[in-house]
Amino acid sequence: MGDLVSNVQVGCQGWNYKDWIAKPGEGGALYPQGTRPAEMLELYARFFRTVEVDSTFYGVPAASTIENWLRRTPPEFTFSLKLPQEITHTHALRRESFALLEEFCERARLFSKRLIAILIQLPPQFDATPENARALQEFLPRLPSELRFSIEFRNPEWMQDDVLDLLDQYGVSLALVEGIWLERAKLWRAAERMKTDFACVRFMGARDLTRFDVVQRAQDENLNSWREVIKRLAARMSNVHVCFSNYYEGHAPASANKLMRLLGQKTIEAKEVEKQPSLF
Incomplete structure (x- = not known):
């Protein structure tokens, strides 16, 4: 276990x-046998302090849905949200997306x-054409300053100093x-010059897996390299948010626990949760 790094979620x-969900006679799963979908978030929150909500990529969540998520998790539990694809993909940050952006941000509050x-x-x-650059320049000022935003480029053309300066400005x-889109060394160099007080790190993987109950491609060496980057970020930022895809190793909870141990954070075994009564 590494030295404790407490400001990384x-x-x-x-x-x-x-x-x-655990199957009879098999270990390694997160949830006890018989877990219903409605029970999963509450159980998940006993293992981890944060989650990235993928469903918001497909639309603005209802207020009642958000209230339910908040009610099912403890007060210290946090969320990150994905902006709807209608904004990022369909309209590519153009003016046609501004009304939906405003609606989404109001709900996110x-x-x-x-x-x-x-x-x-x-x-x-979304490549670095003059048209897309102009769209980005017009989009960023519309982001409410009281909310925190993180932008993910999947085209290496955007990894330029003037683009990073623009992000810093707003x-x-x-x-x-961690994925196939950007060269890791360039990404890490960009991380060293980030001026925000928070960072979001996302671990992705090739979408060639069909089961998510066990690690199928260990990435221990990769995680060890990222640990040093994350520790340097945590040393100068108030918060670093890290989330794992099932496609990274095959079972996101196991990947998250690996990194938590590398950062000196306590992890909870599934068998510990199975016997505990609900706390909230």
Whole structure:
């Protein structure tokens, strides 16, 4: 176990996976046998302090849905949200997306202090053309300053100093993504020059896995390298938010626990939760 790094919140991308439910005679799953979908978030929150909500990528959540998420998790539990794809993909940050952006941000305010950040995930085809650069320049000023945003580029053309300076100007963090889209060394160099007080780190993987109940491709060496980057970020920022995809190793909870141990953080075994009564 590494030295304790307490201002890094580690979790998963989503919580509602049937493969995370234990099967008779098999170990390694997160949730006890017989867990219903409605029970998953409450159980998840006993293992991790944060989660990335993937469902907001597909639309603005109802206020009642957000209230339910908040009610089912303890007060210190936090959320990050993905901006709807209608904004990032369909309209590519153009003016046609501004009304939906305003609606989404209004809904996001319901999370209050329990909202870590809103992720602006751009597709690989959003390349660095003059038209897209202009769209980005017009979009960033419309982001409410009281909410935190992190932007994920999946096209390497955007990894330029003037783009990073523009993000700094509006207090938008560059999302640091382990994946196939950007060269890791360039991403880490960009991380060293980030001026925001928070960072979002996302661990992705090739989408060639069909089960998510066990690690199928260990990434221990990769995680060890990222640990040093994350520790340097945590040393100069108030908060670093890290979330794992099932596609990174095959079972996001196991990946999250690996990193937590590398950062000296306590992890909870599934068998400990199975015998505990509900706390909230």
